[in-house]
Amino acid sequence: MTAPESNQSVESLKDDIQRHVALTLGSDPFPPRKERYYLGLCYSVRDRLLGQWLETQRSYYDSITKRVYYMSLEFLPGRFLMNYIQALGMEEECREAVRDFGLDLDELLEEEWNPGLGNGGLGRLASCYMDSMATCKIPGYGYGILYDYGIFYQTIVNGYQHEGCDNWLRQDSPWVLRRGHFMFLINFYGRSEAYEDSAGHERFRWVDTESVMAMACDIMVPGHQNGHVTNMRLWKAISTRDFELEHFNRGDYIGAVQSKVESENISKVLYPNDTSPRGKELRLRQQYFFVAATFQDILRRFRKNNYSSFDCFPDQVAVQLNDTHPAISIAELMRILVDDEALTWETAWTICQKTFSYTNHTVLPEALETWSVELIGRMLPRHLQIIFEINRRFLDDVGKRFPGRVDLLRSLSLIAEDDGKQVRMAHLAIIGSHTVNGVAELHSKILKARLFKDFDNLYPGKFTNVTNGITPRRWLMQANPALSELIGSVIGNEWIHDLSHLSELAAYADDPEFQQRWQEVRKRNKKLLARYVLRKLGVGINPATLFDMHIKRIHEYKRQILNVLHVITIYNRIRSGSVAHHVPRTLFFAGKAAPGYLQAKLIIKLINAVGQAVNGDPAVGNELRVVFLPNYCVSQAEKLIPAADLSEQISTAGMEASGTGNMKFALNGALTIGTLDGANIEIREVVGEDNFFLFGHTEEDVHRLHSGGYDPVQIYESNIELKKALDMISTGFFSPEAPSLFRPIVDSLLAHGDYYLVLADYAKYVAEQARVSKCYEDPALWTRMSILNTANMGKFSSDRAIMEYARNIWKVSPLT
Ligand code: GL7
Known part of the structure; x- marks a missing residue:
């Protein structure tokens, strides 16, 4: 059952919104105010679902x-509002109804906590x-x-x-x-x-x-x-x-x-x-x-x-x-x-x-x-x-x-x-x-x-x-309307219910016209994100750079540190003028650290400190930027993921049970750089080895290294770039006011055995990142890889899992 036609008309919605503003909230409907009309819309949408809800619950008993x-x-x-609106199939009606009151639906949606x-x-x-x-x-x-x-x-x-x-x-x-x-x-x-x-x-x-x-x-x-x-x-x-x-x-x-x-x-x-x-x-x-x-x-x-x-x-x-x-x-x-x-x-x-x-x-x-x-x-x-x-x-x-x-x-x-x-x-x-x-x-x-x-x-x-799986309703349809529309224009909309239909996109992977439309959508999403970052942080970022994202809880096993070491390495290369295949990048970090997890909190501080040094260094110019977006949450993920070029899934093999962010990125056409861990393995299987940037020790290697014989100090001594990056962290380059601030991070890697094998994977990671840059320089290749990622993600629908x-x-x- 869907809402009766009469319920779905713009006029009935408008009546209901105003009725709720007046009679539920006890507020004067004139002039229309955003917070009030937002709630009026919520109640009007809720009304339209309640009948279906009662009927569904009754059907359980009856059967x-x-x-x-x-x-x-x-x-x-x-957030619920857009999810409810789309479930009812009333997006256009809602847009029009609030527009008639001089309001914008996207702005109202931002009211929701x-x-x-x-x-x-x-x-x-x-x-x-x-x-x-x-x-x-x-x-x-x-x-x-x-x-x-x-x-x-x-x-x-x-x-x-x-x-x-x-x-x-x-x-x-x-x-x-x-x-x-x-x-x-x-x-x-x-x-x-x-x-x-x-x-x-x-x-x-x-x-x-x-x-x-x-x-x-x-x-x-x-x-x-x-x-x-x-x-x-x-x-x-x-x-x-x-x-x-x-x-x-x-x-x-x-x-x-x-x-x-x-x-x-x-x-x-x-x-x-x-x-x-x-x-x-x-x-x-x-x-x-x-x-x-x-x-x-x-x-x-x-x-x-x-x-x-x-x-x-x-x-x-x-x-x-x-x-x-x-x-x-x-x-x-x-x-x-x-x-x-x-x-x-x-x-x-x-x-x-x-x-x-x-x-x-x-x-x-x-x-x-x-x-x-x-x-x-x-x-x-x-x-x-x-x-x-x-x-x-x-x-x-x-x-x-x-x-x-x-x-x-x-x-x-x-x-x-x-x-x-x-x-x-x-x-x-x-x-x-x-x-x-x-x-x-x-x-x-x-x-x-x-x-x-x-x-x-x-x-x-x-x-x-x-x-695990993810719902295509929120993570493609709702989060990425532009890409959804493009997909719909060539293969129809059945993927919303049956994600395996995305495979029909593969036929368009090399089609220059489709590639161009694909790139336009991605560019548009990146511009929207750049605007959001400017609004939130006052930081300007360039949408023409490679958007490289590491967004998830901050934890040592997720190895944000490995990413930071790569950033510092690139920074050093830029400063010394040796940038083979460097493509300008914007690094996005976001995520919360458990309040009692001191090492994770120090990692956040380090990311921000590195960001400050890099972003403020005139030698770097537009080549490299690091932003940490505070208060990562579902709606922030919905803004970030559709704009990502590269998804960082670099946990120590065997430690990330599955990951689901990895699926959200690939579904939206980002390419993954990742280890053979959790669902990365299955993602790589379906998108194809050529369309995935793989590096690092396997779970069995990790098990073996943990059983003895792993010596991070020896790796540190023998890799000049790595040594330099770590020395900069430990001697206060990023914390001149407190030179030993980040010592506990370096100690965990050198003095305390590097349990998460950051050093063991560093060289391969940096090399694979160079391959990322090289591929990115070839837009046709990159776009093809991106389309094939989306096309092959059918398996990762939560409908399949359920x-x-x-x-x-x-x-x-x-x-x-
Ligand atoms: C987690 C895993 O760490 C994560 O890899 C997995 O995708 C998720 C859902 O299965 O479950 N386990 C866990 O305790 N948290 C997770 O996110 C908090």
């Missing part, structure tokens, strides 16, 4: 269909998957937390990252529908009490708990022009009245208010690490809060269908654990089934294993979540008991199958003993799920061959791969 619960502590949906409810790739992936679930009509929901404060707002002050509050709900979002009547009680702390039931069996109950309420807040996620609207349900913590009353009765008003505030802290703020924040009590509270609320909602729906037995639960419910953040779900479902529903342990466990599947998103050891036994025991005493019992039965079983293998028991156990007793959440997720997947072929291979090798031996077939999950893991079919 008694199996549903997917995508549980994720992070979502990065980006980005909901920063995630850290990076993992959260953005969840949002791409929501979009694809809606577009592919897979019945399901997203579940998460409505944080009052999202990822911090980054500013750059004197080259340093500063973190500000991201109070995105300050002005109430028109997209968040608060459901005051959907409230669930969530318990914490207390103790587990044994008792005998009427049949004389020992049972347990969780008593003397403290509680908080979870209130449902819904956000619509529309499919693309298909009338299907999926729901994203985010929980907000609300203090319980009982809790308050206790204090009020004691006459302690301030205490009552304080305890209310404290309990509501649960949904206050997103943890800003891009790996997991370890050992933080509030973080575990967030995890359990959202898990417990979600399961009450799942059971409410299950019961509504009047099932006679829980045996059919897995036929109705598929739960996808997005990383281990929701893994406590496994203990929670066991608690519900065993304690509340009085099922036997064996039956409950079978149901669990048939219900859950788990996606792993990282192999970095520091990101694998563990919680101390002490903390879980205190906050979730019954769950700890259940985890111990799961572990006891599991290890019993392993012991029987592999007698005498104490080493195996130790490596597989849910409990790590080395560092105080810790619960390994990944092990719980693996044991409690029927399927575990990695997010790119290499990553899934590493899970099986290294990280979870013993589990793979134990459960052959449990581990699989689903390569259909793989649906078919192979969730066993659900699209609604017809």
